[in-house]
Amino acid sequence: MIIKQVSIFVENRRGRLAEITGIIADAGINIRALSIAETTNFGLLRIIVDNPHEAERILREKGIAASVTRVLAVNVPDVPGGLHRLLKLLSEHNLSVEYMYHALINREENTACMVLRVDNDTLAQQLLTENGYTGPSYIN
Amino acid sequence: MTKYYNEQVETASRDQMFYIQSLALTRKIKQVYDNVPLYRQRMDEAGIEPGDIRSVEDLGKLPFTHKQDLRDTYPYGMFAVPMDEVVRIHASSGTTGRPTVVGYTKRDIELWSECTARALVAAGTERNDYIHVSYGYGLFTGGLGLHYAGELIGATVIPASAGNTARQIQILRDFGSSILCCTPSYALYIADTLRDQGIAPEELNLKAGIFGAEPWTDNMRREIESRLHIKAYDIYGLSEICGPGVSFDCECQNGLHVNEDHFIIEIVDPETGNPLSDGQYGEVVFSCVTKEALPLIRYNTHDISAITRERCACGRTLTRMHKIAGRTDDMIIIRGVNVFPSQIESVLLSIGEVDPHYLIIVDRINNRDMLEIQVEVSQSMFSDSVAELERLEAKIKAAVDSVLGLSAKITLVEPFTIPRSEGKAKRVIDKRKDK
Numbered sequence A: 001m002i003i004k005q006v007s008i009f010v011e012n013r014r015g016r017l018a019e020i021t022g023i024i025a026d027a028g029i030n031i032r033a034l035s036i037a038e039t040t041n042f043g044l045l046r047i048i049v050d051n052p053h054e055a056e057r058i059l060r061e062k063g064i065a066a067s068v069t070r071v072l073a074v075n076v077p078d079v080p081g082g083l084h085r086l087l088k089l090l091s092e093h094n095l096s097v098e099y100m101y102h103a104l105i106n107r108e109e110n111t112a113c114m115v116l117r118v119d120n121d122t123l124a125q126q127l128l129t130e131n132g133y134t135g136p137s138y139i140n
Numbered sequence B: 001m002t003k004y005y006n007e008q009v010e011t012a013s014r015d016q017m018f019y020i021q022s023l024a025l026t027r028k029i030k031q032v033y034d035n036v037p038l039y040r041q042r043m044d045e046a047g048i049e050p051g052d053i054r055s056v057e058d059l060g061k062l063p064f065t066h067k068q069d070l071r072d073t074y075p076y077g078m079f080a081v082p083m084d085e086v087v088r089i090h091a092s093s094g095t096t097g098r099p100t101v102v103g104y105t106k107r108d109i110e111l112w113s114e115c116t117a118r119a120l121v122a123a124g125t126e127r128n129d130y131i132h133v134s135y136g137y138g139l140f141t142g143g144l145g146l147h148y149a150g151e152l153i154g155a156t157v158i159p160a161s162a163g164n165t166a167r168q169i170q171i172l173r174d175f176g177s178s179i180l181c182c183t184p185s186y187a188l189y190i191a192d193t194l195r196d197q198g199i200a201p202e203e204l205n206l207k208a209g210i211f212g213a214e215p216w217t218d219n220m221r222r223e224i225e226s227r228l229h230i231k232a233y234d235i236y237g238l239s240e241i242c243g244p245g246v247s248f249d250c251e252c253q254n255g256l257h258v259n260e261d262h263f264i265i266e267i268v269d270p271e272t273g274n275p276l277s278d279g280q281y282g283e284v285v286f287s288c289v290t291k292e293a294l295p296l297i298r299y300n301t302h303d304i305s306a307i308t309r310e311r312c313a314c315g316r317t318l319t320r321m322h323k324i325a326g327r328t329d330d331m332i333i334i335r336g337v338n339v340f341p342s343q344i345e346s347v348l349l350s351i352g353e354v355d356p357h358y359l360i361i362v363d364r365i366n367n368r369d370m371l372e373i374q375v376e377v378s379q380s381m382f383s384d385s386v387a388e389l390e391r392l393e394a395k396i397k398a399a400v401d402s403v404l405g406l407s408a409k410i411t412l413v414e415p416f417t418i419p420r421s422e423g424k425a426k427r428v429i430d431k432r433k434d435k
Helices: A016-026 A052-061 A082-092 A121-130 B014-035 B037-046 B056-061 B067-072 B106-122 B141-152 B165-174 B184-196 B218-228 B341-350 B386-404
Strands: A002-011 A031-038 A042-049 A066-077 A097-106 A111-118 B086-091 B101-105 B130-133 B156-158 B179-182 B208-212 B231-238 B243-249 B256-258 B263-268 B282-288 B299-305 B332-334 B337-339 B358-365 B368-376 B409-413 B428-430
Touching: A002 A016, A002 A052, A002 A121, A016 A031, A016 A042, A016 A052, A031 A097, A031 A111, A042 A052, A042 A066, A042 A097, A042 B386, A052 A066, A066 A082, A066 A121, A082 A111, A082 A121, A111 A121, B014 B037, B014 B056, B014 B282, B056 B263, B086 B106, B086 B141, B101 B106, B106 B141, B106 B231, B106 B243, B130 B141, B130 B165, B141 B156, B141 B243, B165 B184, B179 B184, B184 B208, B184 B218, B208 B218, B218 B231, B218 B341, B231 B256, B243 B263, B332 B358, B337 B341, B341 B358, B341 B368, B341 B386, B368 B386, B386 B409
Parallel strands: B130 B156, B130 B179, B179 B208, B208 B231, B358 B428, B368 B409
Antiparallel strands: A002 A042, A002 A066, A031 A042, A066 A111, A097 A111, B086 B101, B231 B243, B243 B256, B263 B282, B282 B299, B332 B337, B358 B368
């Protein structure tokens, strides 16, 4: 359930995002999910890839500030209230979500995979497993 | 035990130094009055005869010399000897006008080499050291200045010259370089490159670095020392006086000892030109009392520093000047406030999380001066959290604002986007000049 994400510092500059995705593509690394957090001056690109350490290495080699961080990938039933039950569970146990984005929707299992950064991922993983949540097996 | 190149001079009493300087000064004033038309004219205008200068206490009676005087008499008009006695020419870059041309007799090269040799010895250099000179060789005084000094003390000199960092690193590793001589910003660039190539400082044989040709802070010194695992020594000089070796750090790193038997130092008020007392910051002025070809008298460097005449813990009695705090001509005036790039540098370094790669951009928008400081986000300060990065921005801003008394816009930029220097660092872009 705990997976690795690559976080990348990106200046707000035309074409910069494409340059970064180009570096990742050239390395033959597959992006499975991404999110962008932006401020006026810079952005943070967060990606889930099949080979996070290789992605980090290649990006740093190109002089880009990047680091591998731990996040939770949780399958959530793709039904009304599915996400709410997950967040309520975390909140009831005093776990805070720092940020969240969604990865893939699995039509066969009828689930959506959410990527979450919480303040204590080990405890969160334990809590979620005890409550029957699973993570996707296909990410990294 | 402290080693000296010339113990007698370097540990002379203040009283002895007064006589050494006064004797040399009175002789030199006669020489320049007789041989340099500009000095004769200036002294005549001021109503001063060579005989009026009897000791260093009379120095203040003499007019200042400025860089413009060298430009006005370009190229050789201020030389005090016939050209057939001149064995070497150097010149400073002409970025702000004509280059300034300086000349040396055979004796001048010898005394310059001795001055720089004192710096090498103070940095612990011995005969069995390998001195890696990454200052440029050529018209710039850096390369040849350190080169001749290294040979004088009998060490092995590696004239690597500037540029081609990949080759520099190969030489550093394969030739056993033990003393690195370059600009402090280039030393950090070498440290970056070593890290990128996965080479640990222990794989090199470096023990010390002698860094100069641009102002740097104590924070930058610590950064270089911790990243290259060496002791970093400052060396100061300017071609108009001789080149590197006008003053130098000893192992105490507590001010640069001036080779004042050759170069008499004064600190003067930038506004009035009046001498300032010891400890007060002002413009650094030198008088070359032994040089033959270009003995500039009361040359105003426009560098900002302060001096102390107390004996140093290393045993040297030579007057010490503080690290250069800036230059009156590098000074940027923003909304009426005097700003030196070195102030911003020390702020960024004191925050600790910041690699010292920054660019100061000054612009005028709607008749208002705007100060922007771009700071590279190093791998160590990068965080996955937007809030953390914004906190860092705010922290830099608060520190800069409080030191300068000005509001600056801080922009975090990606690593390696600010141009690295292989020579002198470009730290300021003043867009107001184009408007």
